[in-house]
Amino acid sequence: MIPKYNILSTEQVQKVHEHSMKILEEIGVEMSCESALEIFKTHGLKVEGHRVYFQREFVEAQVKKAPAEFTLHARSPEHNLLCGGDSIILVPGYGAPFIHNVDGKRRNAAMADFNNFVKLAGASKNLHMTGGTIVEPGDVPHATRHLEMAYSAIKNSGKCFMGSASGRERAQDCIGIASIIFGGKEVIKAKPALISLINSVTPLKYDDRMLGALMAYAEAGQAVVIASMVMAGSTGPATMAGALALQNAEVLAGITLAQTINPGTPVVYGTTSVITDMQSGNLSIGNPECALFVTASAQLARYYGVPCRGGGTLTDSKIADAQAGYESMMVLMAAGLAGMNFVLHSAGILQYFLAMSYEKFIVDDEIAGMVLRYLRGIEFTEDDFAFDVIAKVGPGGHFLTQKHTRKNHIKELRLPQLSDRQSYDSWAKEHFDINKRAHQKWQEVLASYETPTLDSSVDKAVREYIDNRTAVLLS
Amino acid sequence: MSILDEIAQGVIEGEATKVADLTKKALDTGVPPLDIINNGLVLGMGKVGEMFKTGEMFLPEVIFSGDALYAGVGLVKPLLTDGSMPSKGTAVIGTIKGDLHDIGKNLVGMMLESSGFTVVNLGADVSPESFVQAAKDNNADIIGCSAMLTTTMILMPDVIKLLESEGLRNKVKVMIGGAPLSPEYAAKIGADSYAPDSTTAVEVANELV
Numbered sequence: 001m002i003p004k005y006n007i008l009s010t011e012q013v014q015k016v017h018e019h020s021m022k023i024l025e026e027i028g029v030e031m032s033c034e035s036a037l038e039i040f041k042t043h044g045l046k047v048e049g050h051r052v053y054f055q056r057e058f059v060e061a062q063v064k065k066a067p068a069e070f071t072l073h074a075r076s077p078e079h080n081l082l083c084g085g086d087s088i089i090l091v092p093g094y095g096a097p098f099i100h101n102v103d104g105k106r107r108n109a110a111m112a113d114f115n116n117f118v119k120l121a122g123a124s125k126n127l128h129m130t131g132g133t134i135v136e137p138g139d140v141p142h143a144t145r146h147l148e149m150a151y152s153a154i155k156n157s158g159k160c161f162m163g164s165a166s167g168r169e170r171a172q173d174c175i176g177i178a179s180i181i182f183g184g185k186e187v188i189k190a191k192p193a194l195i196s197l198i199n200s201v202t203p204l205k206y207d208d209r210m211l212g213a214l215m216a217y218a219e220a221g222q223a224v225v226i227a228s229m230v231m232a233g234s235t236g237p238a239t240m241a242g243a244l245a246l247q248n249a250e251v252l253a254g255i256t257l258a259q260t261i262n263p264g265t266p267v268v269y270g271t272t273s274v275i276t277d278m279q280s281g282n283l284s285i286g287n288p289e290c291a292l293f294v295t296a297s298a299q300l301a302r303y304y305g306v307p308c309r310g311g312g313t314l315t316d317s318k319i320a321d322a323q324a325g326y327e328s329m330m331v332l333m334a335a336g337l338a339g340m341n342f343v344l345h346s347a348g349i350l351q352y353f354l355a356m357s358y359e360k361f362i363v364d365d366e367i368a369g370m371v372l373r374y375l376r377g378i379e380f381t382e383d384d385f386a387f388d389v390i391a392k393v394g395p396g397g398h399f400l401t402q403k404h405t406r407k408n409h410i411k412e413l414r415l416p417q418l419s420d421r422q423s424y425d426s427w428a429k430e431h432f433d434i435n436k437r438a439h440q441k442w443q444e445v446l447a448s449y450e451t452p453t454l455d456s457s458v459d460k461a462v463r464e465y466i467d468n469r470t471a472v473l474l475s
Numbered sequence: 476m477s478i479l480d481e482i483a484q485g486v487i488e489g490e491a492t493k494v495a496d497l498t499k500k501a502l503d504t505g506v507p508p509l510d511i512i513n514n515g516l517v518l519g520m521g522k523v524g525e526m527f528k529t530g531e532m533f534l535p536e537v538i539f540s541g542d543a544l545y546a547g548v549g550l551v552k553p554l555l556t557d558g559s560m561p562s563k564g565t566a567v568i569g570t571i572k573g574d575l576h577d578i579g580k581n582l583v584g585m586m587l588e589s590s591g592f593t594v595v596n597l598g599a600d601v602s603p604e605s606f607v608q609a610a611k612d613n614n615a616d617i618i619g620c621s622a623m624l625t626t627t628m629i630l631m632p633d634v635i636k637l638l639e640s641e642g643l644r645n646k647v648k649v650m651i652g653g654a655p656l657s658p659e660y661a662a663k664i665g666a667d668s669y670a671p672d673s674t675t676a677v678e679v680a681n682e683l684v
Binding site: 095097098106108136142166201205209233234235276279280281282354 | 530573626
């Protein structure tokens with residue numbers, strides 16, 4: 001791995017920390033959930049109405065209890081993932097209600113799309129997890145969506161997946177399902193299998209739904225990404241330093257709650273901070289400011305000694321075009337260079353998180369492959385210097401016929417999965433741009449995908465759990 | 476430059492204090508209140524709207540102009556006889572229950588007010604019952620319902636059902652907006668209109684009344 005890229009000086013990191021502490025102490029954070037407030041009251045924090053004022057010593061002490069790294073356990077153990085340190089976990093897009101088709105037409109996402117994306121992520125060499133709410137399956141009743149999404153993730157791939165963050169009850173369902181697969185709640189408490197995405201409501205609020213899920217997962221020892229999305233200029237200051245301090249305060253408040261409930265809860269410091277487009281008021285996610293937020297946030301997480309989440313193949317474009325490509329590469333590259341450990345939204349996202357696209361998913365898989373190769377860096381063994389081969393070929397020769405070349409090119413020189421490197425004449429035969437090639441490719445990948453076997457008794461037990469809960473939830 | 480032009484210019488520049496001072500001066504010198512509103516304040520805000528649309532002005536500046544507009548309107552309004560304050564209609568707006576995201580909705584409120592609507596802003600986490608009650612209380616022409624989350628947008632149909640059961644559906648138009656929504660969703664739940672952003676929301680509201 002190449003060294004992690006830092007853009008803030010030690011003093012600047014310290015300054016962000018100081019401002020965040022001032023925000024937490026003097027302004028406080030509103031939490032709408034009574035049981036969360038009770039926990040803080042019990043620990044002697046000042047609570048007025050729904051607002052919690054955090055003492056810095058308390059925050060600093062709680063944050064220290066969070067582990068620097070942890071392992072997420074997958075149904076197929078070869079897909080177990082280390083989260084933290086030098087590792088990077090790439091995860092598809094999350095939460096989009098729409099699909100943008102190859103022609104740019106928009107439609108509602110459905111369960112069939114969700115299943116397809118699980119398979120595409122399962123097939124990918126570059127994506128490490130299948131994800132959570134990869135798309136919102138609009139054709140499944142809202143009350144049971146989390147159950148069907150969990151089932152699809154388990155059935156269609158052996159990779160790690162994410163638990164629902166939509167309130168305590170849904171979180172408990174996901175914990176129940178994971179317990180069936182891994183052999184009980186105590187097993188997954190020792191070996192976490194789920195990670196979920198808890199978001200603050202910026203500025204300085206957490207809602208019931210997210211707090212309920214956070215508390216359920218913390219109690220069960222499951223991992224949580226605690227993320228803040230400051231929209232610089234609207235939900236936070238337009239100045240990036242202020243936005244960072246605000247984000248940092250919110251994330252620390254969430255981490256503090258998780259550690260207070262269950263010391264040692266695996267948490268990930270999350271940033272989704274973005275900017276506001278001042279011409280429309282929309283958020284904008286594929287830009288240099290976001291790349292800066294990503295890089296600075298990874299440094300902040302390292303300062304607190306916890307794994308970090310941020311970045312992705314982020315774009316504001318509506319279709320898999322050049323804008324989608326250059327914006328996505330910028331932000332994913334920044335995440336990679338910064339040493340981000342968990343990168344949600346690494347495949348498929350269009351239009352600032354609102355849409356998923358099959359074509360974009362395939363394009364992003366290629367971007368992910370390129371970034372991962374870059375991060376691997378340059379190897380420096382004596383054999384890699386190839387002095388003898390250079391001597392043998394001598395001035396004016398070539399290396400194509402050398403054994404050393406044949407042996408090494410595959411590992412050194414990454415072959416693209418999608419990018420076009422043909423001659424003009426070969427390319428001109430079909431005249432396919434990236435959108436068309438990706439359109440063809442995802443269909444091929446889906447057609448040839450082999451679903452990993454799921455033990456039939458486990459399958460039956462999970463299905464029973466889901467069917468019973470569905471009957472309750474829809475009654 | 477006439478005093479009315481100066482007022483309009485003050486609105487464009489977003490100078491609330493200046494607009495208030497000029498408005499007082501205009502009133503003191505006998506300019507008719509309605510003239511101040513129509514040919515000063517609203518005229519200026521109209522220009523702001525145009526410049527926002529063409530990208531010459533940005534959102535924060537427009538919000539300052541809105542404040543300046545209201546600094547003037549606040550002074551003139553008490554001098555008008557009831558009913559003579561021009562209003563395009565009354566819109567009751569809010570973010571649906573369970574959802575705390577209300578910045579976008581507040582922008583819509585501000586833009587509607589600036590374009591001449593009377594706006595009743597119910598805030599965030601508003602139940603369908605409260606929407607309908609407020610529509611009754613304020614004799615509203617429009618309910619504007621916002622949601623940021625896919626988990627909360629599903630409550631929007633309840634607002635419409637409730638309006639129907641209260642016999643108000645023919646009187647009150649419903650417009651919806653927010654990131655996960657779409658024109659298709661509006662049609663599906665029987666809302667009258669959808670707007671993707673605050674500028675469009677004004678256009679949509681103008682069509683509805």
